[in-house]
Amino acid sequence: MRMAAPMPEAAFLQRARRNLTLWYTGVLVIALAVMGGLLYYGAHRELFTRPVVGLARGQAEFVARDWQLDPATPCQAPPSFAAPVSPPAVPRPRIRVPIYLACLTVEGDLIHATIIPGADVGRPPDAFLTATLVPAALRDGEAEDRVEVQDLGPVYRFARIVTPAMGSGALGVVMVGRPIVEQMQSLALLRNLLLLTAALSVLVAALGGLLLTQRALQPARLAFARQQEFIADASHELRTPLTLIRANAEVLLRQRGRLEPRDAALVDDIVTETAHVDRLTSSLLTLARLDAHRFHLDSDVVDLSAVAASALRRLRPQAAEKRLAVSEAAAGKVIVLGDPEALEQVALILLDNAIKYTPAGGSVAVRTAVTDGRAELVVQDTGIGIPAVHLPHLGERFYRVDKARSRDAGGAGLGLAIAFRIADAHGGTVRVDSQPGKGTSAALVLKSAAAARAG
Numbered sequence: 001m002r003m004a005a006p007m008p009e010a011a012f013l014q015r016a017r018r019n020l021t022l023w024y025t026g027v028l029v030i031a032l033a034v035m036g037g038l039l040y041y042g043a044h045r046e047l048f049t050r051p052v053v054g055l056a057r058g059q060a061e062f063v064a065r066d067w068q069l070d071p072a073t074p075c076q077a078p079p080s081f082a083a084p085v086s087p088p089a090v091p092r093p094r095i096r097v098p099i100y101l102a103c104l105t106v107e108g109d110l111i112h113a114t115i116i117p118g119a120d121v122g123r124p125p126d127a128f129l130t131a132t133l134v135p136a137a138l139r140d141g142e143a144e145d146r147v148e149v150q151d152l153g154p155v156y157r158f159a160r161i162v163t164p165a166m167g168s169g170a171l172g173v174v175m176v177g178r179p180i181v182e183q184m185q186s187l188a189l190l191r192n193l194l195l196l197t198a199a200l201s202v203l204v205a206a207l208g209g210l211l212l213t214q215r216a217l218q219p220a221r222l223a224f225a226r227q228q229e230f231i232a233d234a235s236h237e238l239r240t241p242l243t244l245i246r247a248n249a250e251v252l253l254r255q256r257g258r259l260e261p262r263d264a265a266l267v268d269d270i271v272t273e274t275a276h277v278d279r280l281t282s283s284l285l286t287l288a289r290l291d292a293h294r295f296h297l298d299s300d301v302v303d304l305s306a307v308a309a310s311a312l313r314r315l316r317p318q319a320a321e322k323r324l325a326v327s328e329a330a331a332g333k334v335i336v337l338g339d340p341e342a343l344e345q346v347a348l349i350l351l352d353n354a355i356k357y358t359p360a361g362g363s364v365a366v367r368t369a370v371t372d373g374r375a376e377l378v379v380q381d382t383g384i385g386i387p388a389v390h391l392p393h394l395g396e397r398f399y400r401v402d403k404a405r406s407r408d409a410g411g412a413g414l415g416l417a418i419a420f421r422i423a424d425a426h427g428g429t430v431r432v433d434s435q436p437g438k439g440t441s442a443a444l445v446l447k448s449a450a451a452a453r454a455g
Helices: 008-069 134-140 181-216 218-254 261-291 304-321 340-356 388-393 403-408 415-425 449-454
Strands: 099-104 110-116 142-149 153-162 172-179 300-303 325-330 335-338 363-371 374-381 429-435 439-447
Touching (some): 008 099, 008 142, 008 153, 008 172, 008 181, 099 153, 134 142, 134 153, 134 172, 153 181, 181 218, 218 261, 300 304, 300 340, 304 340, 304 363, 335 340, 335 439, 335 449, 340 374, 340 439, 415 429, 415 439
Antiparallel strands (some): 099 110, 099 172, 142 153, 153 172, 300 335, 363 374, 374 439, 429 439
Protein backbone atom coordinates (compact mmCIF):
# COMPACT_ATOMS: atom_id res chain seq x y z
CA MET A 1 0.00 0.00 0.00
CA ARG A 2 1.27 3.46 -0.91
CA MET A 3 0.25 6.58 1.01
CA ALA A 4 0.79 10.20 0.08
CA ALA A 5 4.35 11.33 0.78
CA PRO A 6 5.78 14.73 1.65
CA MET A 7 7.05 16.99 -1.09
CA PRO A 8 10.25 15.62 -2.70
CA GLU A 9 12.47 18.53 -1.72
CA ALA A 10 11.10 18.51 1.82
CA ALA A 11 11.63 14.74 2.04
CA PHE A 12 15.15 15.12 0.62
CA LEU A 13 16.09 17.86 3.07
CA GLN A 14 14.60 15.96 6.01
CA ARG A 15 16.46 12.82 4.97
CA ALA A 16 19.72 14.73 4.49
CA ARG A 17 19.33 16.46 7.84
CA ARG A 18 18.56 13.19 9.59
CA ASN A 19 21.45 11.34 7.93
CA LEU A 20 23.98 14.06 8.67
CA THR A 21 22.89 14.18 12.30
CA LEU A 22 23.06 10.39 12.57
CA TRP A 23 26.53 10.28 11.03
CA TYR A 24 27.79 13.05 13.29
CA THR A 25 26.26 11.45 16.37
CA GLY A 26 27.48 7.99 15.36
CA VAL A 27 31.07 9.19 15.00
CA LEU A 28 30.82 10.87 18.40
CA VAL A 29 29.41 7.69 19.98
CA ILE A 30 32.28 5.63 18.56
CA ALA A 31 34.85 8.18 19.79
CA LEU A 32 33.27 8.29 23.25
CA ALA A 33 33.10 4.50 23.40
CA VAL A 34 36.78 4.14 22.49
CA MET A 35 37.97 6.84 24.89
CA GLY A 36 35.66 5.68 27.67
CA GLY A 37 36.78 2.10 27.20
CA LEU A 38 40.43 3.09 27.39
CA LEU A 39 39.79 5.20 30.49
CA TYR A 40 37.86 2.39 32.18
CA TYR A 41 40.55 -0.14 31.24
CA GLY A 42 43.27 2.11 32.69
CA ALA A 43 41.29 2.68 35.90
CA HIS A 44 40.58 -1.06 36.21
CA ARG A 45 44.25 -1.80 35.79
CA GLU A 46 45.32 0.76 38.41
CA LEU A 47 42.56 0.03 40.92
CA PHE A 48 42.16 -3.73 40.55
CA THR A 49 44.71 -5.53 38.40
CA ARG A 50 47.85 -4.18 40.00
CA PRO A 51 46.97 -3.75 43.69
CA VAL A 52 44.60 -6.73 43.98
CA VAL A 53 45.48 -9.39 41.42
CA GLY A 54 49.19 -8.63 41.45
CA LEU A 55 49.38 -8.67 45.25
CA ALA A 56 47.40 -11.91 45.50
CA ARG A 57 49.63 -13.63 42.96
CA GLY A 58 52.77 -12.42 44.71
CA GLN A 59 51.59 -13.57 48.14
CA ALA A 60 50.53 -16.95 46.74
CA GLU A 61 53.93 -17.40 45.11
CA PHE A 62 55.69 -16.46 48.37
CA VAL A 63 53.63 -18.85 50.52
CA ALA A 64 53.94 -21.66 47.94
CA ARG A 65 57.73 -21.33 47.98
CA ASP A 66 57.81 -21.49 51.80
CA TRP A 67 55.52 -24.55 51.69
CA GLN A 68 57.87 -26.26 49.25
CA LEU A 69 60.82 -25.59 51.57
CA ASP A 70 58.96 -26.69 54.72
CA PRO A 71 56.07 -29.04 53.84
CA ALA A 72 55.39 -29.74 57.53
CA THR A 73 54.24 -26.19 58.35
CA PRO A 74 52.24 -24.89 55.39
CA CYS A 75 50.59 -21.53 55.14
CA GLN A 76 52.37 -19.74 57.94
CA ALA A 77 52.49 -15.97 57.78
CA PRO A 78 55.47 -14.89 55.67
CA PRO A 79 58.42 -13.46 57.61
CA SER A 80 57.83 -10.05 56.12
CA PHE A 81 54.44 -10.01 57.79
CA ALA A 82 55.22 -11.93 61.00
CA ALA A 83 55.08 -10.14 64.30
CA PRO A 84 58.60 -8.97 65.34
CA VAL A 85 60.30 -10.46 68.39
CA SER A 86 60.88 -7.06 69.98
CA PRO A 87 58.79 -3.95 69.49
CA PRO A 88 60.07 -1.74 66.70
CA ALA A 89 61.46 1.66 67.48
CA VAL A 90 58.63 3.23 65.47
CA PRO A 91 55.16 1.62 65.59
CA ARG A 92 54.27 0.17 62.20
CA PRO A 93 50.86 1.33 60.88
CA ARG A 94 48.30 -1.37 60.40
CA ILE A 95 47.15 -2.13 56.88
CA ARG A 96 43.50 -1.21 56.56
CA VAL A 97 42.55 -3.93 54.03
CA PRO A 98 43.35 -7.46 55.29
CA ILE A 99 44.79 -10.22 53.17
CA TYR A 100 43.21 -13.66 53.61
CA LEU A 101 45.48 -16.70 53.40
CA ALA A 102 44.52 -20.38 53.37
CA CYS A 103 46.18 -23.68 52.55
CA LEU A 104 44.10 -26.67 51.48
CA THR A 105 44.74 -30.28 50.58
CA VAL A 106 44.15 -31.51 47.06
CA GLU A 107 40.86 -32.94 48.35
CA GLY A 108 39.77 -29.44 49.46
CA ASP A 109 40.23 -29.90 53.21
CA LEU A 110 41.45 -26.86 55.11
CA ILE A 111 44.97 -27.18 56.53
CA HIS A 112 45.57 -23.71 57.87
CA ALA A 113 44.08 -20.24 57.46
CA THR A 114 45.04 -16.82 58.71
CA ILE A 115 44.64 -13.11 58.13
CA ILE A 116 47.69 -10.95 57.55
CA PRO A 117 48.97 -8.68 58.83
CA GLY A 118 47.59 -8.77 62.38
CA ALA A 119 43.88 -8.27 62.11
CA ASP A 120 41.45 -8.42 65.00
CA VAL A 121 39.91 -11.65 63.72
CA GLY A 122 42.40 -14.41 63.08
CA ARG A 123 40.31 -16.54 60.73
CA PRO A 124 39.12 -15.55 57.26
CA PRO A 125 35.37 -15.64 56.60
CA ASP A 126 33.78 -19.00 55.75
CA ALA A 127 32.77 -17.83 52.28
CA PHE A 128 36.45 -17.35 51.46
CA LEU A 129 37.43 -20.78 52.80
CA THR A 130 35.13 -22.77 50.51
CA ALA A 131 37.06 -25.21 48.31
CA THR A 132 35.32 -24.35 45.02
CA LEU A 133 38.57 -23.12 43.47
CA VAL A 134 40.57 -26.28 44.23
CA PRO A 135 39.42 -28.39 41.21
CA ALA A 136 40.13 -25.55 38.78
CA ALA A 137 43.55 -24.90 40.35
CA LEU A 138 44.46 -28.59 40.15
CA ARG A 139 43.36 -28.70 36.53
CA ASP A 140 44.90 -25.46 35.25
CA GLY A 141 47.63 -24.78 37.80
CA GLU A 142 45.89 -21.65 39.05
CA ALA A 143 42.41 -20.17 39.21
CA GLU A 144 40.57 -17.08 40.41
CA ASP A 145 37.03 -15.98 41.26
CA ARG A 146 35.00 -13.67 43.48
CA VAL A 147 32.82 -14.57 46.43
CA GLU A 148 30.31 -12.53 48.40
CA VAL A 149 30.95 -12.22 52.12
CA GLN A 150 28.14 -11.10 54.37
CA ASP A 151 28.63 -7.58 55.76
CA LEU A 152 31.84 -7.27 53.77
CA GLY A 153 30.91 -7.48 50.13
CA PRO A 154 32.92 -9.05 47.26
CA VAL A 155 36.22 -10.77 47.98
CA TYR A 156 38.71 -11.61 45.26
CA ARG A 157 40.32 -15.05 45.51
CA PHE A 158 43.39 -16.46 43.78
CA ALA A 159 44.47 -20.09 44.13
CA ARG A 160 47.50 -21.94 42.83
CA ILE A 161 48.74 -25.47 43.14
CA VAL A 162 51.83 -26.16 45.24
CA THR A 163 54.14 -28.87 43.96
CA PRO A 164 56.97 -30.44 45.95
CA ALA A 165 60.50 -29.22 45.33
CA MET A 166 61.53 -32.76 44.40
CA GLY A 167 59.28 -35.30 42.74
CA SER A 168 55.81 -35.11 41.29
CA GLY A 169 52.29 -34.69 42.57
CA ALA A 170 50.92 -31.81 44.59
CA LEU A 171 51.34 -30.77 48.20
CA GLY A 172 48.10 -28.83 48.14
CA VAL A 173 46.59 -25.52 47.11
CA VAL A 174 47.38 -22.09 48.48
CA MET A 175 44.60 -19.51 48.27
CA VAL A 176 44.99 -15.75 48.76
CA GLY A 177 42.24 -13.16 48.75
CA ARG A 178 41.28 -9.68 49.79
CA PRO A 179 38.10 -7.57 49.95
CA ILE A 180 37.54 -5.48 46.83
CA VAL A 181 34.43 -3.53 47.75
CA GLU A 182 36.22 -0.18 47.46
CA GLN A 183 37.62 -1.05 44.04
CA MET A 184 34.22 -2.24 42.80
CA GLN A 185 32.52 0.88 44.10
CA SER A 186 35.12 3.12 42.46
CA LEU A 187 34.85 1.27 39.14
CA ALA A 188 31.04 1.33 39.31
CA LEU A 189 31.10 5.07 39.99
CA LEU A 190 33.48 5.62 37.09
CA ARG A 191 31.33 3.46 34.80
CA ASN A 192 28.15 5.33 35.72
CA LEU A 193 29.86 8.69 35.24
CA LEU A 194 31.14 7.61 31.83
CA LEU A 195 27.70 6.39 30.77
CA LEU A 196 26.03 9.57 32.03
CA THR A 197 28.61 11.75 30.32
CA ALA A 198 28.25 9.77 27.10
CA ALA A 199 24.44 10.01 27.18
CA LEU A 200 24.51 13.77 27.80
CA SER A 201 27.17 14.23 25.13
CA VAL A 202 25.16 12.26 22.57
CA LEU A 203 22.00 14.22 23.43
CA VAL A 204 23.79 17.55 23.12
CA ALA A 205 25.50 16.38 19.92
CA ALA A 206 22.19 15.27 18.39
CA LEU A 207 20.49 18.57 19.20
CA GLY A 208 23.53 20.53 18.08
CA GLY A 209 23.74 18.43 14.92
CA LEU A 210 20.12 19.20 14.08
CA LEU A 211 20.76 22.91 14.51
CA LEU A 212 24.00 22.83 12.53
CA THR A 213 22.52 20.78 9.69
CA GLN A 214 19.54 23.15 9.64
CA ARG A 215 21.92 26.01 8.89
CA ALA A 216 24.17 23.94 6.63
CA LEU A 217 21.23 22.94 4.41
CA GLN A 218 20.00 26.53 4.03
CA PRO A 219 21.74 26.88 0.61
CA ALA A 220 19.98 23.70 -0.54
CA ARG A 221 16.61 25.11 0.54
CA LEU A 222 17.37 28.30 -1.37
CA ALA A 223 18.33 26.27 -4.44
CA PHE A 224 15.08 24.31 -4.25
CA ALA A 225 13.08 27.52 -3.90
CA ARG A 226 14.80 29.03 -6.93
CA GLN A 227 14.24 25.82 -8.87
CA GLN A 228 10.53 25.94 -8.08
CA GLU A 229 10.35 29.58 -9.17
CA PHE A 230 12.19 28.76 -12.38
CA ILE A 231 9.90 25.82 -13.20
CA ALA A 232 6.81 27.89 -12.47
CA ASP A 233 8.03 30.85 -14.54
CA ALA A 234 9.28 28.69 -17.41
CA SER A 235 6.07 26.66 -17.52
CA HIS A 236 4.00 29.82 -17.50
CA GLU A 237 6.03 31.41 -20.28
CA LEU A 238 5.92 28.24 -22.40
CA ARG A 239 2.16 27.94 -22.37
CA THR A 240 1.57 30.97 -24.64
CA PRO A 241 3.85 29.92 -27.54
CA LEU A 242 2.64 26.32 -27.26
CA THR A 243 -0.96 27.51 -27.50
CA LEU A 244 -0.09 29.59 -30.60
CA ILE A 245 1.75 26.67 -32.25
CA ARG A 246 -1.15 24.34 -31.62
CA ALA A 247 -3.72 26.89 -32.85
CA ASN A 248 -1.77 27.56 -36.06
CA ALA A 249 -1.33 23.84 -36.68
CA GLU A 250 -5.05 23.24 -36.22
CA VAL A 251 -5.80 26.06 -38.69
CA LEU A 252 -3.58 24.32 -41.23
CA LEU A 253 -5.40 21.03 -40.61
CA ARG A 254 -8.72 22.68 -41.48
CA GLN A 255 -7.24 23.17 -44.93
CA ARG A 256 -6.07 19.58 -45.20
CA GLY A 257 -7.26 19.40 -48.80
CA ARG A 258 -4.66 21.93 -49.88
CA LEU A 259 -1.80 20.04 -48.25
CA GLU A 260 0.18 17.14 -49.50
CA PRO A 261 -0.66 13.90 -47.59
CA ARG A 262 2.86 13.82 -46.10
CA ASP A 263 2.58 17.46 -44.98
CA ALA A 264 -0.83 16.82 -43.42
CA ALA A 265 0.63 13.92 -41.44
CA LEU A 266 3.43 16.17 -40.19
CA VAL A 267 0.93 18.81 -39.08
CA ASP A 268 -1.03 16.06 -37.28
CA ASP A 269 2.16 15.12 -35.44
CA ILE A 270 2.74 18.77 -34.54
CA VAL A 271 -0.75 19.05 -33.02
CA THR A 272 -0.37 15.79 -31.10
CA GLU A 273 3.08 16.57 -29.68
CA THR A 274 2.14 20.17 -28.91
CA ALA A 275 -0.87 18.92 -26.96
CA HIS A 276 1.38 16.51 -25.05
CA VAL A 277 3.93 19.23 -24.22
CA ASP A 278 1.12 21.59 -23.24
CA ARG A 279 -0.24 19.01 -20.78
CA LEU A 280 3.25 18.43 -19.42
CA THR A 281 3.82 22.17 -19.02
CA SER A 282 0.50 22.60 -17.25
CA SER A 283 1.35 19.75 -14.89
CA LEU A 284 4.77 21.21 -14.11
CA LEU A 285 3.21 24.61 -13.45
CA THR A 286 0.64 23.06 -11.11
CA LEU A 287 3.32 21.12 -9.22
CA ALA A 288 5.59 24.15 -8.92
CA ARG A 289 2.74 26.24 -7.53
CA LEU A 290 1.76 23.50 -5.10
CA ASP A 291 5.34 23.13 -3.89
CA ALA A 292 5.74 26.88 -3.48
CA HIS A 293 2.33 27.12 -1.74
CA ARG A 294 1.25 29.51 -4.50
CA PHE A 295 -1.58 27.27 -5.70
CA HIS A 296 -4.79 28.92 -4.59
CA LEU A 297 -7.18 26.48 -2.96
CA ASP A 298 -10.69 27.43 -1.94
CA SER A 299 -12.36 26.00 1.13
CA ASP A 300 -15.90 25.31 0.00
CA VAL A 301 -18.43 22.65 0.90
CA VAL A 302 -17.90 19.94 -1.72
CA ASP A 303 -19.86 16.76 -2.38
CA LEU A 304 -17.34 14.06 -3.33
CA SER A 305 -20.13 12.03 -4.92
CA ALA A 306 -20.85 14.92 -7.30
CA VAL A 307 -17.11 15.30 -7.99
CA ALA A 308 -16.85 11.59 -8.85
CA ALA A 309 -19.93 11.77 -11.09
CA SER A 310 -18.57 14.81 -12.96
CA ALA A 311 -15.17 13.21 -13.51
CA LEU A 312 -16.78 9.98 -14.67
CA ARG A 313 -19.04 11.84 -17.09
CA ARG A 314 -16.05 13.58 -18.66
CA LEU A 315 -14.05 10.35 -19.09
CA ARG A 316 -16.90 7.99 -19.99
CA PRO A 317 -16.29 8.40 -23.77
CA GLN A 318 -12.64 7.40 -23.24
CA ALA A 319 -13.78 4.30 -21.36
CA ALA A 320 -16.32 3.49 -24.06
CA GLU A 321 -13.59 3.46 -26.72
CA LYS A 322 -11.91 0.59 -24.82
CA ARG A 323 -15.23 -1.16 -24.15
CA LEU A 324 -14.78 -0.86 -20.39
CA ALA A 325 -17.69 -1.53 -18.07
CA VAL A 326 -18.01 1.55 -15.83
CA SER A 327 -20.03 1.54 -12.64
CA GLU A 328 -20.71 4.18 -10.00
CA ALA A 329 -21.80 3.74 -6.39
CA ALA A 330 -22.44 6.60 -3.98
CA ALA A 331 -23.61 6.38 -0.38
CA GLY A 332 -25.58 9.61 -0.56
CA LYS A 333 -23.79 12.91 -0.21
CA VAL A 334 -20.18 12.72 0.94
CA ILE A 335 -19.42 16.23 2.12
CA VAL A 336 -15.89 17.58 2.58
CA LEU A 337 -14.29 21.02 2.80
CA GLY A 338 -11.98 21.83 -0.08
CA ASP A 339 -11.44 23.20 -3.54
CA PRO A 340 -13.93 21.58 -5.96
CA GLU A 341 -11.78 22.05 -9.07
CA ALA A 342 -8.64 20.66 -7.39
CA LEU A 343 -10.53 17.67 -5.98
CA GLU A 344 -12.05 16.98 -9.39
CA GLN A 345 -8.56 17.11 -10.85
CA VAL A 346 -7.54 14.34 -8.43
CA ALA A 347 -10.60 12.29 -9.40
CA LEU A 348 -9.78 12.77 -13.09
CA ILE A 349 -6.18 11.65 -12.53
CA LEU A 350 -7.24 8.48 -10.69
CA LEU A 351 -9.92 7.67 -13.26
CA ASP A 352 -7.65 8.42 -16.21
CA ASN A 353 -4.98 6.05 -14.86
CA ALA A 354 -7.57 3.33 -14.28
CA ILE A 355 -8.89 3.62 -17.85
CA LYS A 356 -5.42 3.80 -19.41
CA TYR A 357 -4.08 0.68 -17.70
CA THR A 358 -7.18 -1.53 -17.87
CA PRO A 359 -7.26 -3.78 -20.94
CA ALA A 360 -10.24 -3.69 -23.27
CA GLY A 361 -13.21 -5.53 -21.87
CA GLY A 362 -12.26 -4.84 -18.26
CA SER A 363 -14.15 -2.79 -15.69
CA VAL A 364 -13.73 0.39 -13.67
CA ALA A 365 -15.79 1.08 -10.55
CA VAL A 366 -16.07 4.42 -8.74
CA ARG A 367 -17.59 4.70 -5.28
CA THR A 368 -17.76 7.28 -2.53
CA ALA A 369 -18.45 6.70 1.15
CA VAL A 370 -17.82 7.97 4.66
CA THR A 371 -16.02 5.59 7.05
CA ASP A 372 -15.08 6.53 10.63
CA GLY A 373 -15.19 10.23 9.85
CA ARG A 374 -13.11 9.82 6.68
CA ALA A 375 -14.56 10.62 3.27
CA GLU A 376 -13.32 8.37 0.48
CA LEU A 377 -13.44 8.52 -3.29
CA VAL A 378 -12.28 5.10 -4.51
CA VAL A 379 -11.46 4.07 -8.07
CA GLN A 380 -11.23 0.30 -8.53
CA ASP A 381 -10.15 -1.31 -11.80
CA THR A 382 -9.36 -4.75 -13.19
CA GLY A 383 -6.24 -3.54 -14.96
CA ILE A 384 -2.69 -4.80 -15.22
CA GLY A 385 -1.85 -3.89 -11.62
CA ILE A 386 1.37 -2.57 -10.14
CA PRO A 387 4.19 -4.75 -8.74
CA ALA A 388 4.84 -4.20 -5.02
CA VAL A 389 8.39 -2.99 -5.70
CA HIS A 390 7.00 0.08 -7.48
CA LEU A 391 4.40 1.10 -4.89
CA PRO A 392 6.81 3.06 -2.63
CA HIS A 393 7.77 5.24 -5.63
CA LEU A 394 4.27 6.21 -6.76
CA GLY A 395 3.88 9.96 -6.56
CA GLU A 396 7.51 10.68 -7.42
CA ARG A 397 7.80 13.03 -10.34
CA PHE A 398 8.34 11.44 -13.74
CA TYR A 399 8.29 7.97 -12.16
CA ARG A 400 6.53 5.47 -14.40
CA VAL A 401 6.11 1.78 -13.65
CA ASP A 402 6.35 0.80 -17.32
CA LYS A 403 8.07 3.66 -19.13
CA ALA A 404 7.37 2.42 -22.64
CA ARG A 405 3.70 1.68 -21.99
CA SER A 406 3.22 4.95 -20.08
CA ARG A 407 4.74 6.94 -22.93
CA ASP A 408 2.44 5.24 -25.44
CA ALA A 409 -0.52 6.07 -23.21
CA GLY A 410 0.52 9.71 -23.09
CA GLY A 411 1.63 9.71 -19.44
CA ALA A 412 4.54 11.73 -18.16
CA GLY A 413 4.65 10.45 -14.59
CA LEU A 414 3.25 13.64 -13.07
CA GLY A 415 -0.43 12.78 -12.57
CA LEU A 416 -0.08 10.94 -9.26
CA ALA A 417 2.49 13.48 -8.06
CA ILE A 418 -0.15 16.21 -8.53
CA ALA A 419 -2.85 14.06 -6.91
CA PHE A 420 -0.65 13.40 -3.87
CA ARG A 421 0.19 17.10 -3.45
CA ILE A 422 -3.44 18.23 -3.78
CA ALA A 423 -4.54 15.59 -1.26
CA ASP A 424 -1.77 16.69 1.12
CA ALA A 425 -2.79 20.34 0.72
CA HIS A 426 -6.31 19.30 1.82
CA GLY A 427 -4.98 17.42 4.84
CA GLY A 428 -5.73 14.08 3.23
CA THR A 429 -3.93 11.22 1.54
CA VAL A 430 -3.97 9.13 -1.60
CA ARG A 431 -3.96 5.40 -0.88
CA VAL A 432 -2.97 2.94 -3.59
CA ASP A 433 -3.35 -0.85 -3.30
CA SER A 434 -2.51 -3.08 -6.24
CA GLN A 435 -1.80 -6.64 -7.30
CA PRO A 436 -0.24 -7.45 -10.68
CA GLY A 437 -2.77 -9.02 -13.02
CA LYS A 438 -5.70 -8.38 -10.66
CA GLY A 439 -6.10 -4.62 -10.68
CA THR A 440 -5.56 -1.49 -8.64
CA SER A 441 -7.55 0.42 -6.05
CA ALA A 442 -6.73 4.12 -5.69
CA ALA A 443 -8.53 6.18 -3.06
CA LEU A 444 -8.63 9.86 -2.20
CA VAL A 445 -9.10 9.99 1.60
CA LEU A 446 -10.13 13.25 3.30
CA LYS A 447 -11.70 14.34 6.53
CA SER A 448 -15.47 14.56 6.23
CA ALA A 449 -16.96 17.99 6.77
CA ALA A 450 -18.49 16.88 10.10
CA ALA A 451 -15.15 15.54 11.35
CA ALA A 452 -13.34 18.66 10.12
CA ARG A 453 -15.71 20.94 12.05
CA ALA A 454 -15.41 18.74 15.16
CA GLY A 455 -11.64 18.79 14.90
